[in-house]
Amino acid sequence: MAEGRRDAAGRSGRRRAALPAVPPEVAAVFASCPPDARRYLAALRRLILETAAATEGVGPLTECLKWGEPAYLTAATKSGSTVRLGWKAADPAHCALLFNCRTGLVDGFRQQFPGELAFAGNRAIVLPIATRPPAAVLGHCIALALTYHLDRRAVKGRGQGVTRTFP
Numbered sequence: 001m002a003e004g005r006r007d008a009a010g011r012s013g014r015r016r017a018a019l020p021a022v023p024p025e026v027a028a029v030f031a032s033c034p035p036d037a038r039r040y041l042a043a044l045r046r047l048i049l050e051t052a053a054a055t056e057g058v059g060p061l062t063e064c065l066k067w068g069e070p071a072y073l074t075a076a077t078k079s080g081s082t083v084r085l086g087w088k089a090a091d092p093a094h095c096a097l098l099f100n101c102r103t104g105l106v107d108g109f110r111q112q113f114p115g116e117l118a119f120a121g122n123r124a125i126v127l128p129i130a131t132r133p134p135a136a137v138l139g140h141c142i143a144l145a146l147t148y149h150l151d152r153r154a155v156k157g158r159g160q161g162v163t164r165t166f167p
Helices: 024-031 035-054 105-112 135-146 148-157
Strands: 062-066 069-073 083-087 094-099 118-120 124-128
Touching (some): 024 035, 024 062, 035 069, 035 083, 035 135, 083 135, 094 135, 105 118, 105 124, 105 135, 124 135, 135 148
């Protein structure tokens, strides 16, 4: 199939890169979720891994559990802050992208994307599983989290106070 053309199902001729296997402990968490949440979490996982691969300085991610939730760490490069995935039976219609509450990332996302995303305090982007994840916006947020320490080091190296900008 030629580049840019779509088949009868609407798929392009390009194949997505294969993702690494899900670690067994993470797979068990995904398996414990209902099918709709599981599919949504899988889409968020793909977005995190693809964003990491496309973002300079991030390097390979470590996929594990933190607080019983799938977590994505920049352990090899220490370039960023951990991103976690969440789904709770108490709120079955939503999944969440969770961030370290001490980073100020969510406050920055709230300022940059007013009305486009829903938030929970200073730690999460809350996403309705009945809709497609807004990949472009979430990819930007994920990239900022995965490069959080790179940005802080660059600012610190210039002898300035540590500030976080959201272009």
